[in-house]
Amino acid sequence: MLMFCPTCANVLVVEEGENCLRFACNTCAFVQNVKRKISNRKYPKLKELDDVLGGAAAWENVDSTEETCPKCGHQRAYFMQIQTRSADEPMTIFYKCCNAECGHRWKD
Incomplete structure (x- = not known):
């Protein structure tokens, strides 16, 4: 202080x-x-990951790919790519499980 x-x-x-x-x-x-x-x-109030990515509406019109969910093992996941670092770094890929009961989110 x-x-x-x-x-x-x-x-x-x-x-x-x-x-x-x-x-x-x-x-x-x-x-x-x-x-x-x-x-x-x-202690600062941390934002939810959804708020940073654009909220629930950001996942409405995204494509899906063959990616195995690490939580439930489902074979498909929605994905979106966002530039989170400087321009010379690769984009970060965010995934959301296509299984409606799971809905697990992770990044690659």
Whole structure:
């Protein structure tokens, strides 16, 4: 967690004081002793894979190919190719099992 100087708004550094750790500003004379443990965690909300690929509508008009599903063993799967990396890298192939009961998704 970054702490900022209330006087000049620069990032405070942690240094050893006489008896404890303290926040100090390298620009001005601001110093504040650390009295308790300071922590803060923020977990970002991850998007579902479908949201990134265009949602459920993205799978409506796609072709199918002979690809074995690793989950149920069905012999056909829908596929789409998307450029996920730079232009000099190959496209990523996303598959969805044609078995309506399975619907497993994976990428190659």
